[in-house]
Amino acid sequence: MSLHHLNDGLTRPRTARPGVGRFSRLAGLAAASLLLAACGGGGGGAGGEEDPAAAEAFPEDDITFVVPFSAGGPTDTVTRLVAEPIAEELGANIIVQNVEGAGGTIAAGQVAAANPDGYTVLMHHIGMSTAPSLYADLPFDPLEDFEPLGLVTQVPMTIVARSDFEPETMEELVEYVQANAGDITLANAGIGAASHLCGLLLQDALGVELTEVPYEGTGPALTDLVAGEVDLMCDQTTNTTGQIQAGQIKAYAVTTPERVETLPDLPTTEEAGLEELQVGVWHGFYAPAGTPEGVQEELSTAILAALEDENVVSQLGELGAAPFSQEEATPEAHRQLLEEQIQQWQSIIEEAGVAPN
Amino acid sequence: MDILQNLGLGFETAFTPINLLFAFIGVALGTAVGVLPGIGPTATIAMLLPITFGFEPVTSLIMLAGIYYGAQYGGSTTAILINLPGESSAAVTALDGHQMAKQGRAGPALATAALGSFFAGTVGTLALALFAVPISQAALLFGAPEYFSLVVLGLIASIALARGSVLKALAMIVLGLLLGTVGQDLGSGTPRFTFGFRELYQGLDFVALAVGLFGVAEILRNLEGDITRSVMVQKVKNLWLTKDDFRRIRGPVLRGTGLGTVLGVLPGAGHVLASFVSYSVEKRVSKRPQEFGTGAIEGVAGPESANNAAAQTQFVPLLTLGLPVSPIMALLLGAFIIQGIVPGPNVINDEPELVWGLIASMWIGNFFLVLLNLPLIGLWVKMLTIPYRFLFPAIIAFASIGTFSINRNPYDVYAIAFFGILGYILIKLGNEPAPLLLGFVLGPLLETYLRRALIISDGDPTVFVTRPISLVLLLLAAGAFAIAVLPTVRRKRDVVFEEED
Numbered sequence: 001m002s003l004h005h006l007n008d009g010l011t012r013p014r015t016a017r018p019g020v021g022r023f024s025r026l027a028g029l030a031a032a033s034l035l036l037a038a039c040g041g042g043g044g045g046a047g048g049e050e051d052p053a054a055a056e057a058f059p060e061d062d063i064t065f066v067v068p069f070s071a072g073g074p075t076d077t078v079t080r081l082v083a084e085p086i087a088e089e090l091g092a093n094i095i096v097q098n099v100e101g102a103g104g105t106i107a108a109g110q111v112a113a114a115n116p117d118g119y120t121v122l123m124h125h126i127g128m129s130t131a132p133s134l135y136a137d138l139p140f141d142p143l144e145d146f147e148p149l150g151l152v153t154q155v156p157m158t159i160v161a162r163s164d165f166e167p168e169t170m171e172e173l174v175e176y177v178q179a180n181a182g183d184i185t186l187a188n189a190g191i192g193a194a195s196h197l198c199g200l201l202l203q204d205a206l207g208v209e210l211t212e213v214p215y216e217g218t219g220p221a222l223t224d225l226v227a228g229e230v231d232l233m234c235d236q237t238t239n240t241t242g243q244i245q246a247g248q249i250k251a252y253a254v255t256t257p258e259r260v261e262t263l264p265d266l267p268t269t270e271e272a273g274l275e276e277l278q279v280g281v282w283h284g285f286y287a288p289a290g291t292p293e294g295v296q297e298e299l300s301t302a303i304l305a306a307l308e309d310e311n312v313v314s315q316l317g318e319l320g321a322a323p324f325s326q327e328e329a330t331p332e333a334h335r336q337l338l339e340e341q342i343q344q345w346q347s348i349i350e351e352a353g354v355a356p357n
Numbered sequence: 358m359d360i361l362q363n364l365g366l367g368f369e370t371a372f373t374p375i376n377l378l379f380a381f382i383g384v385a386l387g388t389a390v391g392v393l394p395g396i397g398p399t400a401t402i403a404m405l406l407p408i409t410f411g412f413e414p415v416t417s418l419i420m421l422a423g424i425y426y427g428a429q430y431g432g433s434t435t436a437i438l439i440n441l442p443g444e445s446s447a448a449v450t451a452l453d454g455h456q457m458a459k460q461g462r463a464g465p466a467l468a469t470a471a472l473g474s475f476f477a478g479t480v481g482t483l484a485l486a487l488f489a490v491p492i493s494q495a496a497l498l499f500g501a502p503e504y505f506s507l508v509v510l511g512l513i514a515s516i517a518l519a520r521g522s523v524l525k526a527l528a529m530i531v532l533g534l535l536l537g538t539v540g541q542d543l544g545s546g547t548p549r550f551t552f553g554f555r556e557l558y559q560g561l562d563f564v565a566l567a568v569g570l571f572g573v574a575e576i577l578r579n580l581e582g583d584i585t586r587s588v589m590v591q592k593v594k595n596l597w598l599t600k601d602d603f604r605r606i607r608g609p610v611l612r613g614t615g616l617g618t619v620l621g622v623l624p625g626a627g628h629v630l631a632s633f634v635s636y637s638v639e640k641r642v643s644k645r646p647q648e649f650g651t652g653a654i655e656g657v658a659g660p661e662s663a664n665n666a667a668a669q670t671q672f673v674p675l676l677t678l679g680l681p682v683s684p685i686m687a688l689l690l691g692a693f694i695i696q697g698i699v700p701g702p703n704v705i706n707d708e709p710e711l712v713w714g715l716i717a718s719m720w721i722g723n724f725f726l727v728l729l730n731l732p733l734i735g736l737w738v739k740m741l742t743i744p745y746r747f748l749f750p751a752i753i754a755f756a757s758i759g760t761f762s763i764n765r766n767p768y769d770v771y772a773i774a775f776f777g778i779l780g781y782i783l784i785k786l787g788n789e790p791a792p793l794l795l796g797f798v799l800g801p802l803l804e805t806y807l808r809r810a811l812i813i814s815d816g817d818p819t820v821f822v823t824r825p826i827s828l829v830l831l832l833l834a835a836g837a838f839a840i841a842v843l844p845t846v847r848r849k850r851d852v853v854f855e856e857e858d
Contacts, residue, residue, distance in 0.1 A: 076691070227500060
């Protein structure tokens, strides 16, 4: 507890709040106190103001955001970005916990089984809608076992190729791929990864079947693309922007309705005549089903407010993404998107023959 | 020359008080988590990442990188003292390092690890500064077929890890390969050997396996005897290296450094391969190969240097191409993104003070590590005098907590217990766990690269021999295999085997 108090006294912009609670669990680490002391010394934080009036009944305790992917990954980054203003809004400490494994289904299963009191909240991305099609006997139902709390952001995806791949534009790519489908390899970062899903959509939109090459994550896939070992890939701007800007890989289009600020010359798939190829990695928060409505509202309101936070907007912008608008981000809109996406992916995944195991 | 200017900029950046402080905090934390069994650098960096959000980007990366290579130092400490490798590369150090500790030579073993690592770290950093860009281009020459052949070579070389019969070593490698198949298949998503447990979809955890097979099995074996008597060392001989020791580690340190510098650049298990390959090279070139596995100082010096050199050059692809070669590098990539830096080939031009400051800080960090670790040797060695009845429950408790903290997966703790018992049985049957561990690490890579190479080549198996780098690696592997199974060599090995226990 003492560590929490220490931290509560230091409201530090962009910093430790979400993390330190988690860190304190490791109080056994001899170095913990050393590091915390150093943080306090290095950050120069002003005195924080706690607002006890805001805490009527909820929240009275720390809130845990469960992230189903590793720390430092795009989803984790998004979560930690918004956790900061949400914590301020709620006047509570937020602990971000990474529970990895099985495409996020382990984390989702844990939260589904958690006490529905609002103190355990799941962050999940598009994988929430594909899990029912990709995994047999899931320990949860995305629609039945969760209350969508609101959407956060949608990370656009880019269609990219090795730098010496023949086609120069999206139009040429379509033609080339349709003519040489049998010889073209398409990289993805593993079953159910965003790059896998986008690849399925791409093949579906072009009416071709390419040779899919699975990798254990984006890093190695991108490495092989840069090295010219594989031909094509579709991945999030967070992963590809640096390589595109440096000319190490070739980009054809971005898969969202609007162009991306960091890659202004890149047309959208719609502009290139592929309206049906629309995909983005959307992120949203979920509470376990049965969470009291008042508590859900508190959380939703705080999430909505966080989307207008200046720091959130600018940092997401640097990632090539933007927060959902206030109307798009509501729990109702979230539930609707989830329902639609579950439907859409079910048919695409079934069609592609990625059998549920 | 540009390079001097760059390094000047780097040292200027790294020598600010705040960056020196965080380099020190990083390596000190790294040493601490390296020493605590179970908690590895990946978990630590993941946990501390959020704390660095508010730092300057260069400060944040200096600290996180310090944790990483600091842990490479610390990891060897527990491997040597209590046969608990917290990291895959430290498993090799445990082979001879722990034997040395049992003979009362824990001090020289730890000093060798520290000095070898410092030398290798310095050279690795220098290589990073001088050749980062050309090295990274070379790394891109390695596609799936080359990696496959490299892994084959690594597996063949791992026979050298065993003291006993070639047959038993091969059996252990195969068992390791099989254990490596547990989890979800990458290509189809089909779960394999998961027995319906979703927690096993990620596969078995390396740390749990190593802690069980090495640490817990060792404890079980120690408990066979009279536990009131210290099973560890009573007589601690000298703490420092003798003249003869210095002479013996010179070659291994140099060769290990070279191997590690080159192999560290390769994605996947570069630094693990570096220490395994270094060990088998040292055993091969040694005039006294029979000493390996019984406390040969060369068996500590080579792999420790290789592993630390690789720890530095692992940064090459990250800094020059924005491509991570290991989970830790992926975490650091995440740190870039969080700091608002778009990782990629442009970073080295756009953010020179970040890249060069980081490189300079690595040298400073390695220097700190020696300062920090040499005086600690006496303290660590004293730890061995703690009565075993206190020491072993503490080891098990720390190892379990540490392992659990990585993924918060209770199955990892069950795995420690399971593999502890399995390890004990294997030792009783005269099998050694090191080749199993290597099989476990390399097995999934072998499968992945084989499949990927064949998918890309459209099922044509000749890619492995038509691509020159791959062909050379396969020929080396064939050569290594021939030496391993040559009858004369085998007879010699059997003689060595007789001596065991």
